[in-house]
Amino acid sequence: MRMKRPIHRRRMAGVTLLELMIVVVVIAVLGAVAIPSYREYTRRAHRAEAKGALLRLATNQERFYLQNNAYSLDPVALGFAGGASEFGVYNITIATVAGVAQDYVATATPAPGGGMNGVNMATDDECTSFLLTSQGVRTATPLPNGTNGRCW
16 A cells, blocks of 8 residues: 655745834834934044043143243144144134133134034034133033033
8 A cells, every 4th residue: 555645835935024024113113222322422422522622722721831921822832733623523712711811711613514524513402512711610502401511
């Protein structure tokens, strides 16, 4: 007697539309969470560039003051090529305080076009520009929620 072979169903290889849609939804949710978080991270990193540049400027100002008995109003003389921060994201300017030559206010404002990285920090609504005075007073504009702590 002859045995009949069982008929096996052949499985289809591939991905169903439902599985594909589930993968797309998972990627969309991860992207919706990750992209804003990444943008905030890069903003904070560039804010650190502005703060670091102003603190370096203050150190160089004190060194310049010891040698010349006056503060410099030229960022280039203090080591800022083109009057910009390290990656050019911020422009550095120095002004006297109400005509008093012994005081200065250094300001870091976003550079048009965002410097070498092409990062436009002018769109940062929390901490657009940073100020540092010769007395060490640190402020940022606009002040987020009336406080200065988040920027500096």
